[in-house]
Every structure is written in structure tokens, then in C-alpha cells.
Amino acid sequence: MLAAIPDFRGRQGRSHSLAALLAAIICGLLSGARGCTEIAQWLREQEPDFWHSLGFKRRPPTTNCYRNILLKLDPRILETVLQRWAEQLMPAVPGEVRAMAIDGKTLRGTLQPHGQSIHLLSLLDHATGGVLGQLRMPSTTNEHKAAMKLLKSMTLEGRLLTGDAIFCQKEICKYVVNAGGDYLISVKDNQPELKETLESDFRSGRSPLHRAPSPAAA
Incomplete structure (x- = not known):
């Protein structure tokens, strides 16, 4: 579902997929990270298999990459995607x-x-x-x-x-x-x-x- 969010970055700024970066931010926050520095540090402490499961094809980026993503991302788009995800997990039962x-x-x-x-x-x-x-x-x-x-x-x-x-x-x-x-x-x-x-x-x-x-x- 994160992959459906349009990538707003220029072609030169796409060393990592937007979906992988957003997944890393979300997982970092759920794990207790409270800032971009902590998110980057938390992710780099994980095993490479975990990086690959999020969609990274190389070593995850540093703090500035996450900060730039959050500054440019329209929160309404991300919230809409998360809302759809939550509704699938908690559907109304007839x-x-x-x-x-x-x-x-x-x-x-x-x-x-x-x-x-x-x-x-x-x-x-x-x-x-x-x-x-x-x-x-x-x-x-x-x-x-x-x-x-x-x-x-x-x-x-x-x-x-x-x-x-x-x-x-x-x-x-x-x-x-x-x-x-x-x-x-x-x-x-x-x-x-x-x-x-x-x-x-x-x-x-x-x-x-x-x-x-x-x-x-x-």
C-alpha cells in the first residue's frame, strides 16, 4: 500500500524506494524512535534480511534522507493509505x-x-x-x-x-x-x-x- 504513494522526488534522489523509506520511518516510530536520527540508527542496527524485507536493496540511508522525506511528504496522502490499511485489518462484520x-x-x-x-x-x-x-x-x-x-x-x-x-x-x-x-x-x-x-x-x-x-x- 505504501508503494501506491506517488514518488515526489527527482530521479537523482531515488537511491532507495519511497515505500522502503516510509516503511522504515513507520517501523522506527513503532519501535520507540522519536526522531530522524533515532530512526536511522535503529534501522542500521537491524539485520540485512530485515532491510530487504522493507524494500531496501542496499545499506539504508542516514538521517538527512528521512528528514527530507518527511518535510516534503503530504501527510494527508500517507494518512489516507494508513486509514485504508486499518480498515482492512478491522473491517465491519455483517x-x-x-x-x-x-x-x-x-x-x-x-x-x-x-x-x-x-x-x-x-x-x-x-x-x-x-x-x-x-x-x-x-x-x-x-x-x-x-x-x-x-x-x-x-x-x-x-x-x-x-x-x-x-x-x-x-x-x-x-x-x-x-x-x-x-x-x-x-x-x-x-x-x-x-x-x-x-x-x-x-x-x-x-x-x-x-x-x-x-x-x-x-
Whole structure:
């Protein structure tokens, strides 16, 4: 799947395949490397058979090669490929409801001088904890607005969406149902007006769960 990503490098900069370099970066990060220097060092400590399994035909490159790749790579292209890969590993099973959570998190260590930290909105598979999809939140957009864009990139049929009260929006809930999915949104005491509105719909006399008394009983 990585090989399907178009190579944006010039012909003179292709000593190694782009797919091999991306595979090395991903494996390095999964193994605990936190920078290009650590990725290069980790990979060179592996056996040549492992290099070949990633697609390298010669000794892997040094730090600068990985840095140049990451600076020029469009993250949206890589995320799309990883999302397809994750969906293949965690497919929806007919007749089985598969739950996924939507949540936003600020990445630690990303605060820059005169800037803001990176905030990601993610869809997480309940069963495995795997990331099904994510996007970087613009500083001017609320989570529930960005949620629509993220949900439209996913197959929702046969899935149950869970989230906190910020996602309790008519637009989101309606879209999930129309796409063949279900939702379970948690509303707590920190949003008293919304909670009161929801609870009132289940009180006697208003809720469809409580039948009105028959004329004979009255």
C-alpha cells in the first residue's frame, strides 16, 4: 500500500524506494524512535534480511534522507493509505456492530513559541484501540464541526459511534444514522441544560415509553 504513494522526488534522489523509506520511518516510530536520527540508527542496527524485507536493496540511508522525506511528504496522502490499511485489518462484520470512539487530544510537546499546540481529532476502534482516521484541528474550528469532515471519510454502516457531549449535535447524529450507523453520546452534569432537555423527554406524560391512560382507566 505504501508503494501506491506517488514518488515526489527527482530521479537523482531515488537511491532507495519511497515505500522502503516510509516503511522504515513507520517501523522506527513503532519501535520507540522519536526522531530522524533515532530512526536511522535503529534501522542500521537491524539485520540485512530485515532491510530487504522493507524494500531496501542496499545499506539504508542516514538521517538527512528521512528528514527530507518527511518535510516534503503530504501527510494527508500517507494518512489516507494508513486509514485504508486499518480498515482492512478491522473491517465491519455483517450483523455485528463495531464501536468506534471520536475524541480530540492535544499532542504533548508540540507547543511552539508564538504558536499553538497540535490538536488532533481521531476515530478509535474500541476493540483494538487502533486509529481508524484522524485530522489536525484548525485553530479556528470546533471539534464538532471538524467531526463531520472526519466522519465523511469513513464507512459508518454497521458501526456504533461513541463520544462526549460536544458531539451531541443534530447534524452529526443525523448523518451517522443516514449513513447506516448508530451513535451513543454521553451527556453529563457539566452540561446541565442539555442534560435537563434530554431527561425531560423520558418523563411520564412526554415519553413515548409511557402510554397515556385509556379513557376507561380515567
